[in-house]
Amino acid sequence: MMKRRFWGLVGVAMVSLTACTGSPAEPATVTVTETQEAEAQGTGPEPTMAEESAPEQPTTADAGSGATGATEQTFTMPAVVGQNLQDAQDLLQTMDSYVMDQQDATGLERLAIDDSNWTVCAQDPAPGAVVPISTVVTLAAVKLDETCP
Incomplete structure (x- = not known):
């Protein structure tokens, strides 16, 4: 009889504790607003890399050119x-270049x-190239004690 009462109390305690956990909170409602800029429709061939080059600071197109976005x-x-x-990575990051890939120059594919x-x-x-900050560098x-191939 004592064992039955003990297990009965354990069962009641478990049910009580389970009931105390509460129900999960309802998921929050998230609203996403997306804004897109209109781009000029194909008015000719795409510019070459030399034509796309710009100063290191963000710039905007001339007001008279009719372009709507910033370069x-x-x-x-x-x-x-x-x-x-x-x-080298720290230096590139000071120039706002964060898109980098690193490779093992020996070809062993070490990380x-x-x-x-x-x-x-x-x-x-190559050094001296003027490139967008989104360019993969x-x-x-090689490891410090190795020589470059």
């Missing part, structure tokens, strides 16, 4: 070959877990 911000690619990989232990062997784009590197 993308650009930067001049620095020479980072021979630099520590972490330092650079600690970027400060690697040296840059090659870069793309590829840095090929």
